[in-house]
Every structure is written in structure tokens, then in C-alpha cells.
Amino acid sequence: MADPLQIELVAADRVVWSGQAREMIARTVDGDLGVLRGHAPLLSLLVPGIVEIMPYEGSGVVRAVVEDGFLSVANDHVSILSEDIHLAEEIDAEAVRAELARAQAEGDTEAERRAGAKLRLVSKS
Structure with missing residues (x-):
């Protein structure tokens, strides 16, 4: 190798x-x-x-x-x-879902992108 x-x-x-x-x-x-x-x-x-x-x-x-x-x-x-x-093992999926909901409610597209990436990572693990 x-x-x-x-x-x-x-x-x-x-x-x-x-x-x-x-x-x-x-x-x-x-x-x-x-x-x-x-x-x-x-x-x-x-x-x-x-x-x-x-x-x-x-x-x-x-x-x-x-x-x-x-x-x-x-x-x-x-x-x-x-x-x-x-x-991946450091991420709390429920906390990230709440983070995503807040970002969507506030119209914060950057925070929404960050939370979405975390959720994709959790779903891959």
C-alpha cells in the first residue's frame, strides 16, 4: 500500500x-x-x-x-x-432539527445550509 x-x-x-x-x-x-x-x-x-x-x-x-x-x-x-x-458522533440530531426550524422561521439561509449539512451527516452515519 x-x-x-x-x-x-x-x-x-x-x-x-x-x-x-x-x-x-x-x-x-x-x-x-x-x-x-x-x-x-x-x-x-x-x-x-x-x-x-x-x-x-x-x-x-x-x-x-x-x-x-x-x-x-x-x-x-x-x-x-x-x-x-x-x-458525526458529536452531533445531536434533535438539536439540529430545532436549529433548522429556527433558521427556517427566521429566513436565515446560511444557518439553514449549516443545519442541513449536519442532518445529512447524521443520516449517513
């Missing part, structure tokens, strides 16, 4: 996940982006959505929801920096 990617998911207040992976997929302003070993250097803007990481060892997929942020790829190292990142 080829050498792994080193991936870090970093929120404003903590390192959410750090480890080695075979592949990573994230949503950027230009669409979904997959990163494998040997990817060209890249700096892109993230949009609220789901990040999927296929760990180097093991068969599980690490899933997280991110807010707006940045994705950087260089020398087989991927950094995802966002104000707010949550792993």
Missing part, C-alpha cells in the same frame, strides 16, 4: 481529527474535491458541507461537517481549517 496522506481537521477551538488516510473528499466553492497521495498543491475555500476521510488502516470512514473555511494540500498533507467542525 502507498504511503498515507496526513490529514488534520482543525476548528477554532480544537484539533477535531488528525491521522493518516488513503483519501479525503470535501466540498469547496468549485465543487466536491477528492485528494489522494501525490495531489498537486492547492488552497481552496470550503463551503458548509461534509468531509469524508478514508483512514489508511481500517475500513471505517470518518465523517465530519464543516462550516466555511479553507482546505490546503501540500506534500501529501491536507489541512482543513474551519470555525466550526463536528464529527
